[in-house]
Amino acid sequence: MCLAVPGRVVDVEERDGTPMAKVDFGGVVKDVCLAYLPDLQVGDYTIVHVGFALQRLDEEAALATLELFRSIGALEEEFGDAWSRAAEEAR
Amino acid sequence: MRYLEEFRDPGLARRLLDEIHATVTRPWALMEVCGGQTHSIIRHGIDQLLPEQVELIHGPGCPVCVTPLEMIDKALAIAARPEVTFCSFGDMLRVPGTEGDLFRVKGAGGDVRVVYSPLDALEIARRSPDRQVVFFGIGFETTAPANAMTVHQARRLGIGNFSLLVSHVRVPPAIEAIMRSPRCRVQAFLAAGHVCSVMGVEEYPELAGRFGVPIVVTGFEPLDILEGVRRAVRQLERGEHRVENAYPRAVRAEGNPAALRMLAEVFEVTDRAWRGIGTIPGSGWRLADAYREYDAEHRFAVTGLRTLEPAACRSGEVLQGLLKPHECAAFGTVCTPRTPLGATMVSSEGACAAYYLYRRLGPGAAAATDKEATSVG
Numbered sequence A: 001m002c003l004a005v006p007g008r009v010v011d012v013e014e015r016d017g018t019p020m021a022k023v024d025f026g027g028v029v030k031d032v033c034l035a036y037l038p039d040l041q042v043g044d045y046t047i048v049h050v051g052f053a054l055q056r057l058d059e060e061a062a063l064a065t066l067e068l069f070r071s072i073g074a075l076e077e078e079f080g081d082a083w084s085r086a087a088e089e090a091r
Numbered sequence B: 001m002r003y004l005e006e007f008r009d010p011g012l013a014r015r016l017l018d019e020i021h022a023t024v025t026r027p028w029a030l031m032e033v034c035g036g037q038t039h040s041i042i043r044h045g046i047d048q049l050l051p052e053q054v055e056l057i058h059g060p061g062c063p064v065c066v067t068p069l070e071m072i073d074k075a076l077a078i079a080a081r082p083e084v085t086f087c088s089f090g091d092m093l094r095v096p097g098t099e100g101d102l103f104r105v106k107g108a109g110g111d112v113r114v115v116y117s118p119l120d121a122l123e124i125a126r127r128s129p130d131r132q133v134v135f136f137g138i139g140f141e142t143t144a145p146a147n148a149m150t151v152h153q154a155r156r157l158g159i160g161n162f163s164l165l166v167s168h169v170r171v172p173p174a175i176e177a178i179m180r181s182p183r184c185r186v187q188a189f190l191a192a193g194h195v196c197s198v199m200g201v202e203e204y205p206e207l208a209g210r211f212g213v214p215i216v217v218t219g220f221e222p223l224d225i226l227e228g229v230r231r232a233v234r235q236l237e238r239g240e241h242r243v244e245n246a247y248p249r250a251v252r253a254e255g256n257p258a259a260l261r262m263l264a265e266v267f268e269v270t271d272r273a274w275r276g277i278g279t280i281p282g283s284g285w286r287l288a289d290a291y292r293e294y295d296a297e298h299r300f301a302v303t304g305l306r307t308l309e310p311a312a313c314r315s316g317e318v319l320q321g322l323l324k325p326h327e328c329a330a331f332g333t334v335c336t337p338r339t340p341l342g343a344t345m346v347s348s349e350g351a352c353a354a355y356y357l358y359r360r361l362g363p364g365a366a367a368a369t370d371k372e373a374t375s376v377g
């Protein structure tokens, strides 16, 4: 039940004095309360839990994390290639 | 879906795994606090891909599992009242109380409904002014802001026939209780990312320092979990104990300030009993005095409860990471998700149910799951 999932804001409106949004979760669209993130706009990604947007998903941070993952082990790979090239040449 | 698939990439998972294998030199025990992470770990076979020296201990972070029996029994008593419409998240319906569960109350004619959000329960209250609508407000810091806002809205919109049965729990006091236990084996924590989306990370440096444990804020996708493990192992190998944020796309240091303000207005910290573990000081929230009239415990005085846990169930030890589910004699025999003896077998985030669903039936079964396990993501 603690599941919180990323979704994309596709519409924002105000209802009973509360900011609300329609959020698309990979094809399923749900009503989400924006009381805790009133600045969210159409196109933004957010983490949603039991009908509430809890935090904006930071695209820059996401890309930086993926870049970090890609760089892990990359040095060794280059070394690895150099070693195998050297081994090839030595033959 | 953006922000999901990228964080399930098998090629990058391999890199993170290789890096962990290259870093580890000694045995380490890490606890993932959140049940959502437990589910993800078992589902993707992450525990079986890690080096043997890295053990993942499953923590008490499934709110369904730790809601105390007494609270379940109170829910059953309130839900059975003829004037009450009792609303709950779906996975609470099959949690066994001393006698039966919410499903049974529903079967006996009780008005029990599953909702997706507490706001749905408030809407039911608005549409049926002649009913007493009660929402079962359980959960960690992730869920508490939703329930706080719903009570706040009930008052603002003058919806008097709504109340909350509150059993909220807080993570930091649980981490402290685990570290203080004389049987504690935990050397580092993967902290629950979405709890920190709300609360930020400010509660953790003091705990990391006092107990000398690395605390790494960790997300839920396979790569997020591997990154949490990688950072925790790196700290352990270096003899460090810092707080790190391995989930920066959803966690800011300050959390969500608007949610924190609402929590402070609607709730106050209280001692809370955790099912199978016992009372942990300051580990829960209850409604603040100003909102007492919306407290279902206050509105429907329930007395004369006699709670009794099934003796065979060892979920208390499972929740503290002292026992793996398949080591319980009842696991998979008398206790299954269809006939759960304890709450940890009910929710898919409970360790017992996760082990059962993904056929972790014991060490002997490891070979059978190895094939699946290689397909991270």
Ligand code: SF4
Residues within 6 Å of the ligand: B312, B313, B314, B315, B316, B318, B325, B328, B329, B330, B331, B332, B335, B336, B340, B341, B342, B343, B344, B345, B352
């Ligand atoms: S397997 Fe069932 S009886 Fe055993 S600890 Fe888990 S929930 Fe309790």
